[in-house]
Amino acid sequence: MIAPVLTLPDSPAAWTGWEERVRLMVRPRRFEHVLRVADLAAQIAAANGLDVARAYAAGVLHDIARDLPDAELLRLAPPECEIDGLHPLALHGRAGRTLLERWGYTDLVVLEAVEDHTTGPRGGNRIAQAVYIADVSEPGRGVNAEIRELALHDLNAALEKAIISKVTYLQGKGITVHPRTLRSYQELPCCAHPASGRPHPPATAPSSTFQ
Numbered sequence: 085m086i087a088p089v090l091t092l093p094d095s096p097a098a099w100t101g102w103e104e105r106v107r108l109m110v111r112p113r114r115f116e117h118v119l120r121v122a123d124l125a126a127q128i129a130a131a132n133g134l135d136v137a138r139a140y141a142a143g144v145l146h147d148i149a150r151d152l153p154d155a156e157l158l159r160l161a162p163p164e165c166e167i168d169g170l171h172p173l174a175l176h177g178r179a180g181r182t183l184l185e186r187w188g189y190t191d192l193v194v195l196e197a198v199e200d201h202t203t204g205p206r207g208g209n210r211i212a213q214a215v216y217i218a219d220v221s222e223p224g225r226g227v228n229a230e231i232r233e234l235a236l237h238d239l240n241a242a243l244e245k246a247i248i249s250k251v252t253y254l255q256g257k258g259i260t261v262h263p264r265t266l267r268s269y270q271e272l273p274c275c276a277h278p279a280s281g282r283p284h285p286p287a288t289a290p291s292s293t294f295q
């Protein structure tokens with residue numbers, strides 16, 4: 085059992101404390117991914133006029149619950165829909181937020197970014213958008229280099245490309261899209277304004293699996 089963090093780090097030096105906590109929570113290769121996501125999220129933030137420190141922090145924290153066992157994920161983030169129950173891994177963003185809140189972390193923008201990195205950013209949270217894009221396109225993944233490059237010039241365009249690609253891929257495979265991902269899709273400017281020619285996806289898709 086890991087002892088709770090009772091106070092927030094309030095100086096840049098103290099951030100090593102949170103990084104160390106994440107390092108202890110995840111597998112070594114995951115931690116390498118986490119650091120690449122944090123670096124890329126910070127670059128995306130800088131390129132788009134966002135809070136670089138917050139983006140880095142959200143990148144460091146985003147996968148804090150990623151390597152927890154299913155039972156722990158289900159305890160920290162009770163399922164909201166059938167997909168959650170069938171695929172507890174999809175809960176690791178929400179579980180991570182719960183964990184951080186219990187440990188005294190209070191930055192709501194960062195907490196929301198952690199929560200939404202699995203299913204898609206909501207409500208115009210730009211830090212969440214930067215982390216979402218960094219997570220799917222960091223160099224270690226070996227995919228989505230074009231999304232990464234796009235985000236370093238135009239985060240909105242990169243987000244649109246990433247979410248539309250994901251929803252289109254899942255639906256093409258007959259895989260049910262998570263309701264939160266559908267909501268992110270429907271919040272995209274191109275989808276919120278049907279005049280753009282982009283159709284809304286159906287509310288549900290035919291099968292019962294996720295990503």
Ligand SMILES: [Fe+2]
Pocket residue numbers: 146147150176201202
């Ligand atoms: Fe993740």
Ligand SMILES: [Fe+2]
Pocket residue numbers: 117121146147219
């Ligand atoms: Fe990740």
